[in-house]
Amino acid sequence: MHATAKVFAAAAVILSAACAGPQSALMPAxxxxxxxxxxxxxxxxxxxxxxxxxxxxxxxxxxRRGPHDERRAxxxxxxxxxxxxxxVLAGLLAYGLAMMPDLIREAPPGSMVIHVTGExxxxxxxxxHAGGAVELANEIxxxxxxxxxxxxxxxxVIHAFWIPSLGGKIDMVPGRVNRxxxxxxxxxxxxxxxxxxxxxxHALMSFPVAVVEEREFEQWLEQQARPAQAPAEPIAARGxxxxxxxxxxxxxxxxxxxxxxxxxxxxxxVGGRMSLGAGILPNDVDxxxxxxxxxxxxxxxxxxxxxxxxxxxxxRAIAAxxxxxx
Ligand code: CUA
Numbered sequence: 526m527h528a529t530a531k532v533f534a535a536a537a538v539i540l541s542a543a544c545a546g547p548q549s550a551l552m553p554a555x556x557x558x559x560x561x562x563x564x565x566x567x568x569x570x571x572x573x574x575x576x577x578x579x580x581x582x583x584x585x586x587x588x589r590r591g592p593h594d595e596r597r598a599x600x601x602x603x604x605x606x607x608x609x610x611x612x613v614l615a616g617l618l619a620y621g622l623a624m625m626p627d628l629i630r631e632a633p634p635g636s637m638v639i640h641v642t643g644e645x646x647x648x649x650x651x652x653x654h655a656g657g658a659v660e661l662a663n664e665i666x667x668x669x670x671x672x673x674x675x676x677x678x679x680x681x682v683i684h685a686f687w688i689p690s691l692g693g694k695i696d697m698v699p700g701r702v703n704r705x706x707x708x709x710x711x712x713x714x715x716x717x718x719x720x721x722x723x724x725x726x727h728a729l730m731s732f733p734v735a736v737v738e739e740r741e742f743e744q745w746l747e748q749q750a751r752p753a754q755a756p757a758e759p760i761a762a763r764g765x766x767x768x769x770x771x772x773x774x775x776x777x778x779x780x781x782x783x784x785x786x787x788x789x790x791x792x793x794x795v796g797g798r799m800s801l802g803a804g805i806l807p808n809d810v811d812x813x814x815x816x817x818x819x820x821x822x823x824x825x826x827x828x829x830x831x832x833x834x835x836x837x838x839x840x841r842a843i844a845a846x847x848x849x850x851x
Pocket of ligand 1: 641685719720722724732
């Protein structure tokens with residue numbers, strides 16, 4: 526293969542790989558995302574056709590010999606420069622606008638409502654539950670095939686909530702509640718993220734999104750609504766005592782214990798989540814230790830102070846306790 530061809534082939538592979546993955550609007554797993562992807566492909570196809578025509582005309586004009594025909598040249602400029610773009614753009618605009626009512630429509634009656642608050646730099650998530658709302662953090666689970674209305678807000682700065690695989694995005698503005706309807710259609714694990722610059726760690730607030738079958742979802746929500754399980758291992762029991770002794774309870778809630786702080790994420794079932802620190806660390810004991818002692822290094826500008834001054838065996842015990850909260 527010629528060197529240039531090899532470069533183009535490699536670029537095509539890399540670029541097409543970037544279209545896949547858990548955070549791709551071009552691999553839709555929700556109704557809104559399907560419409561948006563369809564619109565994108567029509568636009569892309571239209572752009573390719575116009576690009577080919579322009580290049581063909583360019584090639585023709587550079588290879589043609591002989592005098593120019595004034596009348597034909599003027600017709601080409603009026604036709605290609607004004608008429609065709611007007612028709613094509615008007616067509617695409619009409620096609621895009623016709624799609625909008627479906628993308629921004631009201632939630633059907635009986636839809637589940639999930640509240641999400643954008644914090645610096647994590648996500649507070651509240652699910653409706655028979656026993657009152659259940660507060661979780663940095664993870665969203667949804668039943669496949671059911672319409673869900675997200676009501677989003679923020680206490681201080683503007684964030685934007687976007688799960689590209691499921692649908693469009695929406696701003697989280699302090700002082701108002703915005704609504705977004707999403708309808709996941711395909712079971713799988715996706716990724717949501719913040720798409721409005723909100724401070725130093727704007728790029729470090731994402732969240733896993735699991736779309737599961739209805740039954741599995743109901744079981745999960747029941748489990749999340751329960752209070753925290755008592756620590757099993759002696760080291761975890763020591764961690765539970767230290768958690769309150771070192772003041773972690775001032776900011777965090779662990780339902781069923783004396784920890785009732787509301788500033789930071791609810792940690793009742795933190796050990797069972799798919800990630801730590803809002804989508805940036807794996808969920809294991811070592812990651813908990815790192816998070817506790819290097820908080821500001823891992824997530825600059827975060828409101829949680831780091832506890833590097835604590836004895837390392839105390840941090841390990843707290844990490845063991847939190848990791849066990851499934
Ligand atoms: Cu939150 Cu950017």
